Structure formats: structure tokens, C-alpha cells
Amino acid sequence: DGRIVIGGNFTTVTGTPRNRVARLNSNGTVDGSFIPTNTINISVLAVAAQSDNKVIIGGNFSGGAFPSWNARLNADGTTDTAFSSVPNGAVNAIAVQTDGKILIGGAFTTVNGVARNRIARLNTDGSLDNTFLNGLTGASGIVRCLQIQPDGKILLGGDFTSVNSISRGCVARLNSNGWLDTGFASSPGANTSVYAIA
Numbered sequence: 282d283g284r285i286v287i288g289g290n291f292t293t294v295t296g297t298p299r300n301r302v303a304r305l306n307s308n309g310t311v312d313g314s315f316i317p318t319n320t321i322n323i324s325v326l327a328v329a330a331q332s333d334n335k336v337i338i339g340g341n342f343s344g345g346a347f348p349s350w351n352a353r354l355n356a357d358g359t360t361d362t363a364f365s366s367v368p369n370g371a372v373n374a375i376a377v378q379t380d381g382k383i384l385i386g387g388a389f390t391t392v393n394g395v396a397r398n399r400i401a402r403l404n405t406d407g408s409l410d411n412t413f414l415n416g417l418t419g420a421s422g423i424v425r426c427l428q429i430q431p432d433g434k435i436l437l438g439g440d441f442t443s444v445n446s447i448s449r450g451c452v453a454r455l456n457s458n459g460w461l462d463t464g465f466a467s468s469p470g471a472n473t474s475v476y477a478i479a
Contacts, residue, residue, distance in 0.1 A: 283307035286336050288325030301325045302338055302354070317358040319347040329375040329383070335361060337383060339372025351375075351385060353407065366407035368392045373439075374427045381405045384435060386424030399424045400437065402459070414459035417445045428478045433457040438475030451475045 285305040287294070294303045297311045302325050304315035327339040334356035343349035351372045353364035368389035376384045383403040385392075392401045393409045398419030402410040422441035429435055435455040437444065444453040445461045450470025454462040 282334075284312055285309075286328045286330055288328040288338055288340065290324040301340075301342070302328065302336070302358075304336070304358070315354075315356070315358040317354060317360075319360050321347055326371065326373050326387075327375040327385075329377050331377055331381070337364075337375050337377070339375050339385060339387065341371045350387070350389065351407075364407040366392065366403050366409075367394075368397075368401070373423065373425050376427055376429050376435075378402075378429055378433070382410060383407075384427055384429065386420075386427045386437060386439070388423045399439070399441070400427070400455075400459075412458065417459055418443075420444050420453075425474065425476050426478045430454075434462060436478045438471075438478045440474050452478075 284307060288302045290301060292300055294311050300317060301321040302317055304312040306312050321342045323341040325338050325340040329337045336354045339351045350368045351366045353361040355361050369391045370387060370389035372385050372387040374386040386400050390398050395409050397414060400419050402413035404410050420441040421443040423439050424437055425439040427435060427437050437453045439451060441451060443449055447461050448468040449466060450468055452466050452470050452475050454465040456462050
């Protein structure tokens with residue numbers, strides 16, 4: 282609908298109190314119908330809007346009344362308590378697939394108590410999708426960005442030197458099931474961190 286969601290470390294937007302996440306109208310003014318009700322204590326590093334206007338956020342935030350590292354906000358900004366994603370570390374990147382499943386990347390090594398090294402896929406309710414990356418080692422270092430291609434393959438960037446125990450220098454592509462696409466970006470790859478992919 283042309284509205285814009287922003288996340289970061291801010292506490293006001295054009296003088297209006299907004300604690301690290303806000304929604305703007307298409308002209309850049311603050312959307313007064315979106316008011317997050319729980320305090321986010323540290324930076325929001327990633328946002329993704331769903332087709333139902335719910336917003337998934339990730340970052341360094343943890344503790345207090347708000348879910349740690351990853352959460353979903355309803356269309357009015359209130360916390361969606363039905364969303365059950367619990368990674369054990371920061372979420373730096375989020376992307377929503379066409380089927381509604383959610384990809385997250387970051388510094389975590391588990392999601393909902395199950396080993397997932399820095400990349401995972403969630404079902405629409407935030408539960409872990411066990412068909413993705415199951416039994417694979419994931420990324421050896423932090424995932425800082427990800428994008429879904431039109432064919433469903435997943436591009437990753439970050440600080441890693443291997444993905445699924447195969448050498449990859451900070452950039453890699455996964456097939457839709459989490460297996461490494463070995464025909465893309467063979468080593469040495471990038472010689473240091475990749476922060477953005479388009």
C-alpha cells in the first residue's frame with residue numbers, strides 16, 4: 282500500500298516517539314495507526330512486511346516484556362504473541378517467501394532449541410521449519426544479509442568462510458531446501474564481510 286517500515290536505534294521520528302521501529306506513510310510522515318506497545322531495548326537490524334501488514338523484526342534486542350532477537354508485530358504495532366520464534370542470538374536479516382514462510386539470518390546457533398547455525402526458515406507461526414537445513418551445518422560465521430531469488434534460491438552474505446561445511450568466502454547461494462548451490466560463488470569468494478545483497 283506504499284507505506285514504509287523502518288527499524289534502527291532511534292527513539293523518535295520527526296519528533297514523534299517511536300522506539301526503534303516505525304511505520305511511515307508514503308509521504309514520509311509517521312503513521313499514527315502503527316504504535317508498538319512493548320519496549321524494544323536495543324537496535325532493530327532487520328524488518329520484513331507480510332502481505333497481511335504484519336511486520337517481522339529482528340535485531341540485538343532481548344529481555345523484558347518483549348521477545349528476544351526476533352518478533353512479529355500486528356498491523357497496529359502490537360506484539361503478535363502467537364509468533365513463536367526464539368533464536369539464541371541476534372537476527373540481522375529477514376525475508377518472507379511467497380508461501381509465507383520466513384527466512385532469518387544472523388548470529389544465532391539455535392532456533393526454538395534446535396541447532397541452526399546462523400540461517401533458518403520459520404513456518405508462518407514462527408515455529409521452526411524442520412525441512413530446511415535439517416542435518417546440515419549452516420554458516421560458519423555471522424549471516425548479515427539474505428535475499429530470495431524469483432526461483433526460490435537464497436543468497437547469503439556475511440562473515441562466514443564455509444556453508445554446510447563447504448568453503449565459501451562471505452557469499453553463497455542455497456537451494457530452497459537449504460542445501461548449498463555448489464554451482465554458485467566457489468571459493469575464495471569475497472575476502473571480507475558482505476553486508477548487502479540485491
